[in-house]
Amino acid sequence: MSNKLQKHQKKVNRLVRSSIAFTFFFGINSVLYINSQNNFEELLSEKEAIRAIKISSDIDQISFKTKIKTKSQACADPFSDFCQEYLATLIQLKNRIYDYQMIFNNVFEYQKDSEQIKNLNAYENKLDLLIGDYFGLNPREAKKKGIQSVEQYIEFLNSKGLIEKSISKRKDIVSQILSLTNQTYEYLNNTVSLIEKRALKIEDSNLRLKSILYGLIFLQILVFILVNYIDLINNNFDKDSDSPNDLLIK
Amino acid sequence: MNFKRKLKPLIVAFSFSMTAMTAGQILLFRETTDSLISHCREINRQNISFYNLLASTALIPSGNFEERSKNPKYCSQFINKETNTYLVQLNRYKTNDFYEILNIASEKIRLYADNYQILQNKRAKTTQNLLVFVLIMNVSGLAAMSIFLKFDTTE
Numbered sequence: 252m253s254n255k256l257q258k259h260q261k262k263v264n265r266l267v268r269s270s271i272a273f274t275f276f277f278g279i280n281s282v283l284y285i286n287s288q289n290n291f292e293e294l295l296s297e298k299e300a301i302r303a304i305k306i307s308s309d310i311d312q313i314s315f316k317t318k319i320k321t322k323s324q325a326c327a328d329p330f331s332d333f334c335q336e337y338l339a340t341l342i343q344l345k346n347r348i349y350d351y352q353m354i355f356n357n358v359f360e361y362q363k364d365s366e367q368i369k370n371l372n373a374y375e376n377k378l379d380l381l382i383g384d385y386f387g388l389n390p391r392e393a394k395k396k397g398i399q400s401v402e403q404y405i406e407f408l409n410s411k412g413l414i415e416k417s418i419s420k421r422k423d424i425v426s427q428i429l430s431l432t433n434q435t436y437e438y439l440n441n442t443v444s445l446i447e448k449r450a451l452k453i454e455d456s457n458l459r460l461k462s463i464l465y466g467l468i469f470l471q472i473l474v475f476i477l478v479n480y481i482d483l484i485n486n487n488f489d490k491d492s493d494s495p496n497d498l499l500i501k
Numbered sequence: 502m503n504f505k506r507k508l509k510p511l512i513v514a515f516s517f518s519m520t521a522m523t524a525g526q527i528l529l530f531r532e533t534t535d536s537l538i539s540h541c542r543e544i545n546r547q548n549i550s551f552y553n554l555l556a557s558t559a560l561i562p563s564g565n566f567e568e569r570s571k572n573p574k575y576c577s578q579f580i581n582k583e584t585n586t587y588l589v590q591l592n593r594y595k596t597n598d599f600y601e602i603l604n605i606a607s608e609k610i611r612l613y614a615d616n617y618q619i620l621q622n623k624r625a626k627t628t629q630n631l632l633v634f635v636l637i638m639n640v641s642g643l644a645a646m647s648i649f650l651k652f653d654t655t656e
Contacts, residue, residue: 307551
């Protein structure tokens, strides 16, 4: 083997080793990039959920409390439409607390047995029991009985005469429901504030993602140039020539 | 520095591939920005729901609701100059009347919504053009490569 060919092979081997090393770094970087991209998307969803809860919780709290107060006062006669509206409001509140649990589970990625979801679930269960105390049948039992709408629910209660008759007891239950609403929203706001404090800043996450992307681009260009350079010098190599220039023809 | 004659089409093929690769990287880079624009648009959608709720309820919330529904700083980079001028004009208008504040906020939300929609449409068009460009560069690269292979075979 001529000296020129040996020299050429040595150079190509070095270039191939470098390109394999850079490809390895590129691989690591792409895994990092995919991971950062997913984290960034999750962070955006988390921020959206935090913001949605923060801007709506105050209005929800005020609106539920006002509705509960006015509709419970109007629900003196169990056969009136006001009782149906009152029951509908309480079921809406119960469903809203369930929605918060879903947000905590799906967006904030809390496990179902986490303290936060357990606490929200406890508020939901307590509300369920209080509805049962007031109306004589709680929504969970109503569901078991196959009741699917508020109309069917109220009809069933009236037919069985289940609604609590004592006005003072009813007043007491309403005040317990109002207090429970306050506690739920206070807990929700505190937990969301903690999540917000703990969450990364979007600007930082975006900067990290872009830095990894720049690294990815740099490595890709480097590997591309190296591989194509090897291709070029291989094709340009003339092993039969005795020229002292072993790589490129001058 | 002289290359063999057969290598000229190979260099052209590399250049086309390099251009296609760069365009692909630009597309990847734009994807990150697109996620952020969608996030800002989602925040504006939340504001639409929030102000609709405020407008339909007889209750005036305690606390500064304008502060809560404010757009994040990182979203301001996506606001064009014309929209920004209108927003500055609206911000200058001061009033204590709740319903007037609500109307101003609605106008601002509308401006943001239009801005994001125009921006996303423009970007979608550019992305489409870039994708076609990548396709053209790839095919051109292959054509140049075939010319190189022809020369290589002859040699």
